Amino acid sequence: MSSRQLPLTSLVIVIQCLNQVKPNASKRGSAIGIRVSTPAADVVAFTDVAPIPRLGFLPVNAYLVQAEQPLLVDSGLPTSRPDFLQTLWSQIEPADLRWIYLTHPDRDHTGSLMEILEAAPAARLITTFLGLGILSLEYQIGLDRIFLLNPGQSLDLGDRGVTAFRPPVYDSPATTGFYDLRTGTCFTSDCFGSPVASVDQAGVDDVSELPADDLLAGQLLWATIDSPWVTSLDRTAFRASLEPLRQLDPSVVLCTHLPPAHAATTQLLDTLGTAPDGNPFVGPDQAALEKLLAELEPRVPEPSSSVISV
Ligand SMILES: [Fe+2]
Numbered sequence: 112m113s114s115r116q117l118p119l120t121s122l123v124i125v126i127q128c129l130n131q132v133k134p135n136a137s138k139r140g141s142a143i144g145i146r147v148s149t150p151a152a153d154v155v156a157f158t159d160v161a162p163i164p165r166l167g168f169l170p171v172n173a174y175l176v177q178a179e180q181p182l183l184v185d186s187g188l189p190t191s192r193p194d195f196l197q198t199l200w201s202q203i204e205p206a207d208l209r210w211i212y213l214t215h216p217d218r219d220h221t222g223s224l225m226e227i228l229e230a231a232p233a234a235r236l237i238t239t240f241l242g243l244g245i246l247s248l249e250y251q252i253g254l255d256r257i258f259l260l261n262p263g264q265s266l267d268l269g270d271r272g273v274t275a276f277r278p279p280v281y282d283s284p285a286t287t288g289f290y291d292l293r294t295g296t297c298f299t300s301d302c303f304g305s306p307v308a309s310v311d312q313a314g315v316d317d318v319s320e321l322p323a324d325d326l327l328a329g330q331l332l333w334a335t336i337d338s339p340w341v342t343s344l345d346r347t348a349f350r351a352s353l354e355p356l357r358q359l360d361p362s363v364v365l366c367t368h369l370p371p372a373h374a375a376t377t378q379l380l381d382t383l384g385t386a387p388d389g390n391p392f393v394g395p396d397q398a399a400l401e402k403l404l405a406e407l408e409p410r411v412p413e414p415s416s417s418v419i420s421v
């Protein structure tokens with residue numbers, strides 16, 4: 112093994128050191144289980160957690176909309192695939208699932224996508240033309256399983272419609288969110304996300320349970336990480352782009368990387384509106400990584416004076 116190749120245990124130590132957490136700080140997580148909750152009418156949430164070095168823990172949410180034609184929003188982390196599938200199928204029979212709404216084809220949203228399509232033959236994948244193109248670089252999905260939905264277009268789920276929209280910030284050109292025309296719940300993909308300080312914080316029932324200053328700082332940080340172009344935007348123009356969502360004023364905002372936000376749209380938008388004033392995010396560079404790795408080098412113990420050499 113070369114000095115650049117680390118065994119898994121070393122990688123875990125690196126992540127723990129970068130995160131500055133104790134090895135047993137988490138009681139939950141992808142290896143232990145996915146939290147199931149009901150954050151809004153007709154919605155089941157599946158909450159997983161991804162550690163992000165130096166930043167804390169990122170909630171990773173998927174949602175099941177229990178419409179007449181049930182709809183799954185995103186499909187979890189690849190590293191949690193067995194847990195995710197087991198948890199999902201505990202909430203719905205595979206044969207009953209009719210739609211998979213992929214907010215965008217990032218890896219933290221496509222973890223169990225192919226397995227779900229295979230297990231649920233009646234389900235069609237909602238994405239965009241760009242989303243389909245990106246997916247086709249890795250997967251083979253029959254076009255009869257695809258439904259292309261652009262921002263501004265609606266889809267009938269039997270007992271309600273959903274309308275797609277382009278969130279104000281995103282990290283993929285394929286991104287869309289949508290709102291439920293019956294309940295007013297709005298699904299915003301990565302927009303409004305935030306890392307949190309602990310695994311338990313990722314599982315709270317409402318963002319109001321998070322320390323307000325931490326939430327503010329976390330959302331601004333996430334906006335500059337996930338959408339680095341936001342710091343180069345004209346702030347007046349950007350704030351104007353938030354108005355359609357402000358006018359919509361959804362009763363519940365369900366983000367893929369934030370606990371549920373009830374009656375908090377104004378707060379979320381006011382925070383996001385200041386993102387153009389934020390500092391561009393710069394991650395640790397190679398020098399920082401090598402410094403950390405050097406600190407992790409096993410140390411040869413000094414010979415004790417009581418040891419007798421022969
Ligand atoms: Fe993303």
Ligand SMILES: [Fe+2]
Pocket residue numbers: 217219220301367368
């Ligand atoms: Fe994401």
